[in-house]
Amino acid sequence: MFDAIRGHLAASAPHDAVRAAHHAAAAHGEDVSARDEKSAAVVFEGTAVERFRQALEAVAGRCFVVKDEAEAAEVLRQIAGQRKSQRVAVSDSPLAGRVLKLAGLPAEVLENAAVGELFDSDLGVTGAQWGVGETGTLVLESDAERHRLASLIPSAHVALLEARNVRHTLGEVLRAINERGEGGLSRAITFITGPSRTSDIELTLAIGVHGPAELYVVVIGGEGNG
Amino acid sequence: MHQQTSETFDRNAREALADVQLRGALRNLATTFGGRRKEAIATVEDWEGLRDRARAAKDETLAHLDKYLEQFVGNAEKAGAQIHWARDGAEACRIVLDLIRARGASRLVKSKSMATEEIHLNAALEAEGLAPVETDLGEWIIQLAHETPSHIVVPAIHKSKRQIAELFAEKVGIEPTDDVAVLTGAARRILRRSFAEAEVGISGVNFGVAETGTILILENEGNARLTTSLPRTHIAVMGIEKVIPKFTDLDVFLKLLPRSGTGQRLTAYQSLITGTKRRPEDEGPEELHLVLMDNGRSRMLSHPVTRQSLACIRCGACLNACPVYQQVGGHAYGSVYPGPIGAVITPQLSGLKQSAQLPYASSLCGACREVCPVKIDIPELLLHLRAEVTEGTAAGTAAQHGPVKSRPLERLAFGLYARAWSSPTLYLWGARVARLLQGAVVRKGRIGKVGGLLAKLAPPLAAWTEWRDAPPLAPRTFREQWREEQKR
Numbered sequence: 044m045f046d047a048i049r050g051h052l053a054a055s056a057p058h059d060a061v062r063a064a065h066h067a068a069a070a071h072g073e074d075v076s077a078r079d080e081k082s083a084a085v086v087f088e089g090t091a092v093e094r095f096r097q098a099l100e101a102v103a104g105r106c107f108v109v110k111d112e113a114e115a116a117e118v119l120r121q122i123a124g125q126r127k128s129q130r131v132a133v134s135d136s137p138l139a140g141r142v143l144k145l146a147g148l149p150a151e152v153l154e155n156a157a158v159g160e161l162f163d164s165d166l167g168v169t170g171a172q173w174g175v176g177e178t179g180t181l182v183l184e185s186d187a188e189r190h191r192l193a194s195l196i197p198s199a200h201v202a203l204l205e206a207r208n209v210r211h212t213l214g215e216v217l218r219a220i221n222e223r224g225e226g227g228l229s230r231a232i233t234f235i236t237g238p239s240r241t242s243d244i245e246l247t248l249a250i251g252v253h254g255p256a257e258l259y260v261v262v263i264g265g266e267g268n269g
Numbered sequence: 270m271h272q273q274t275s276e277t278f279d280r281n282a283r284e285a286l287a288d289v290q291l292r293g294a295l296r297n298l299a300t301t302f303g304g305r306r307k308e309a310i311a312t313v314e315d316w317e318g319l320r321d322r323a324r325a326a327k328d329e330t331l332a333h334l335d336k337y338l339e340q341f342v343g344n345a346e347k348a349g350a351q352i353h354w355a356r357d358g359a360e361a362c363r364i365v366l367d368l369i370r371a372r373g374a375s376r377l378v379k380s381k382s383m384a385t386e387e388i389h390l391n392a393a394l395e396a397e398g399l400a401p402v403e404t405d406l407g408e409w410i411i412q413l414a415h416e417t418p419s420h421i422v423v424p425a426i427h428k429s430k431r432q433i434a435e436l437f438a439e440k441v442g443i444e445p446t447d448d449v450a451v452l453t454g455a456a457r458r459i460l461r462r463s464f465a466e467a468e469v470g471i472s473g474v475n476f477g478v479a480e481t482g483t484i485l486i487l488e489n490e491g492n493a494r495l496t497t498s499l500p501r502t503h504i505a506v507m508g509i510e511k512v513i514p515k516f517t518d519l520d521v522f523l524k525l526l527p528r529s530g531t532g533q534r535l536t537a538y539q540s541l542i543t544g545t546k547r548r549p550e551d552e553g554p555e556e557l558h559l560v561l562m563d564n565g566r567s568r569m570l571s572h573p574v575t576r577q578s579l580a581c582i583r584c585g586a587c588l589n590a591c592p593v594y595q596q597v598g599g600h601a602y603g604s605v606y607p608g609p610i611g612a613v614i615t616p617q618l619s620g621l622k623q624s625a626q627l628p629y630a631s632s633l634c635g636a637c638r639e640v641c642p643v644k645i646d647i648p649e650l651l652l653h654l655r656a657e658v659t660e661g662t663a664a665g666t667a668a669q670h671g672p673v674k675s676r677p678l679e680r681l682a683f684g685l686y687a688r689a690w691s692s693p694t695l696y697l698w699g700a701r702v703a704r705l706l707q708g709a710v711v712r713k714g715r716i717g718k719v720g721g722l723l724a725k726l727a728p729p730l731a732a733w734t735e736w737r738d739a740p741p742l743a744p745r746t747f748r749e750q751w752r753e754e755q756k757r
C-alpha cells in the first residue's frame with residue numbers, strides 16, 4: 044500500500060509544481076497550535092475557574108467552587124441526598140476516597156467496582172486531572188486514576204477537580220501532557236464536556252442517552268491559578 | 270420508490286422534492302445547525318487563521334502521507350496496537366470478520382463510523398450470520414428501520430419523531446410517544462444490555478496522531494466511550510487520510526470540527542486512545558486492532574485538486590449549507606456520503622461511471638467552500654470532475670472502472686462559449702446577433718423553457734434551458750451607453 048501512496052504522490056509532483064501558491068510548504072514542521080493561546084486567555088477577564096464554571100453550566104453541567112475537602116464533602120452529601128443514591132461507585136483517587144469518607148453517605152460505597160456492579164450503581168465519584176476554562180471540559184488521564192468506567196456507566200457523575208489544575212485553554216493542557224514525553228501519555232485520555240447528549244431525533248436535545256445524565260464538578264481550592 | 274443509486278440522482282431528487290415531511294426536516298437542519306454554527310464560530314477569535322492552520326496541517330500530512338503513516342503505525346504498535354492494512358473495502362471487511370471469528374465472538378457493538386458505512390461492514394458481517402448492534406441513537410434508528418444514513422452527522426435526520434415512535438413500538442415494544450426523552454430513555458435501557466455483554470467493539474477514528482500513535486474518537490452520547498472501553502477487543506477502522514502530524518495539532522481540529530458540525534464548542538466526549546492498557550489492573554480492552562484502509566484514497570493523492578478531498582474531517586457543514594442538499598436530502602445522492610463532499614468523493618471512491626450525475630448535483634454557488642473548516646475548494650473539485658466526465662477519460666478512475674459516458678455536444682457548446690467570451694470582437698458581434706434574435710425566445714420577459722425556441726431547436730441545450738432562466742439582453746449595451754456618455 045505504501046507503493047500505491049508513493050506512486051500517486053510522485054504522479055502529483057508536476058501538478059504541484061504548477062500550483063505555485065502551495066501553502067503546505069510554509070507550514071512545514073510548524074506547531075500549528077501554538078499561536079493564538081495568549082489572545083484566547085486575555086479575552087476572558089476572570090479566573091480560569093470562573094470561566095470553567097460558566098462554560099460548564101452553559102452545557103447543562105453543574106459546578107460548585109469550594110474552599111476545601113470538608114466543603115466538597117458537604118456538596119457531595121447534598122447531591123447524593125437529592126438523588127437518593129443507593130450505590131456509589133468510587134475510583135481509586137485518594138482525593139475522592141477522602142471526600143467520600145468525610146461525606147459519610149448513607150449508601151453502599153463500592154471501591155474498585157466490577158463492571159456488573161457499575162451497571163447497578165447510581166452515582167460515580169472520581170477525580171479529574173485537568174479542567175479547561177474555555178469549554179468547561181474535564182480531562183481524565185488513565186495513568187493517574189481508574190476512572191474510565193466509574194465516570195461513564197452510573198447515571199450521575201461527580202468529579203472532584205483541584206483548582207490549581209484548571210487552565211484557560213485546551214491547548215495549554217495538550218501541551219502540558221505532551222511535554223511529559225512518551226512515558227507521560229496515558230493509554231486512555233478522556234475529555235468530558237457536560238452530560239451525555241443527543242440531537243438525533245428531530246434535532247431535539249435530549250440529555251443522558253448513553254453516558255451520565257447528570258454531571259457535577261466540585262472545584263476544590265478556591266480560585267486557582269486563573 | 271425505485272432503488273436509489275448515484276446513477277439516478279435526477280430521479281431521486283425529483284422524488285425527494287415531493288416529500289413534504291423530508292423538506293421540513295431539512296429546513297430545520299439548515300436553520301438549527303446553520304444558526305448554531307454561526308454563534309459558535311463567533312466564540313473563536315481568529316476563525317480564518319484556524320482554518321488556514323488546519324488546512325496546512327492536512328496538506329503537510331497528505332504531501333508526505335507515507336512518512337506520517339509509517340510514524341503513526343510505528344508509535345501505535347509500540348503502544349500495543351495491532352495494525353492491519355486493507356487495500357479496499359472487501360479486504361477491510363474480511364479483516365474485521367477474521368478478527369471476530371478468531372475470537373469466537375458473536376456479541377458485537379458498534380459506534381458511529383462513516384468508514385464502516387462506506388465499506389458496508391454491517392452487511393458483510395450479517396452475511397456471515399453475525400449481528401453487530403449500532404449504538405449511536407441515530408444509527409440504531411436506521412438499523413432498526415433497515416435504512417441508510419442520510420447525513421454524515423445526524424444519520425436519521427430524514428425521520429420524524431412520529432415515525433421513530435412507531436418504529437420503536439413495532440421493533441422494541443414500547444408505547445408510542447412523542448416525548449423525545451422517553452424515546453431516548455428506551456434506547457439507553459435496551460442498548461445497555463448489548464454493552465454489558467459485548468465481546469468486540471467496533472469504532473471509527475476521527476484523527477490519528479503520527480507523533481504518538483494516538484487515535485481520537487469524538488461523540489456526544491457516550492456510546493463510543495462504552496464501545497471502546499467495555500469489550501475485550503476493540504477494532505477501529507480508519508481511512509489512511511485520518512493522520513495528522515502532532516499531538517498538539519488536535520487543539521486546532523477540536524476547535525473547528527464541533528463548531529462547524531453541530532455548532533458546539535466541543536462535543537460532550539473525546540476519547541484519546543494510545544495502544545492497549547499498560548498494567549493488568551488498568552481498565553479498557555486487552556487488544557486494539559487498527560484497520561488502515563485505502564479503498565480509493567491513495568488515488569486521490571495523484572493531483573493537488575483531488576488530493577484536497579482527503580483533507581475532509583467529515584463535519585457535515587457543507588451538507589447543512591448546500592442549497593441542493595437542503596432540497597433533496599441525503600438519500601438522493603445514492604451514496605453513503607451525500608451533499609457537496611459526497612458529490613466529489615463518491616465518484617472518486619466508486620468510479621465516475623457509476624456516479625457521473627453527482628458532479629452536476631450542484632449550482633456551484635460556493636456555500637460549501639465558504640463553511641468548510643479545512644477550506645476544501647469543492648466547486649473547483651466539481652469542475653475538475655465534470656471535465657473528466659466530458660473528457661470521458663477520467664484519469665485514474667477510468668483505468669479502474671472503464672470509460673465514462675462522454676458528453677460531446679456539451680463539450681462543443683462550452684468550447685464555442687469559451688471562445689466567444691474570450692475574444693472582444695466575437696463577444697460584441699455575438700451580443701448584437703443575440704439581441705436581434707432574442708425576440709423569438711423571450712417569454713414574459715425571461716429567456717426560459719416556456720415555449721423557448723432554444724429548447725426546441727437544440728435538444729442538448731434543452732437540458733440547460735429547461736431548468737434555467739436567463740434575463741433578456743438590454744436593448745442598448747453598457748458599452749454603447751458608455752461611449753455616448755463620453756461624447757457628451
Ligand code: SF4
Nearest residue numbers: 581582584585587641
Ligand atoms: S468537505 Fe469540509 S465542510 Fe464538508 S464535511 Fe468535509 S470538512 Fe466538513
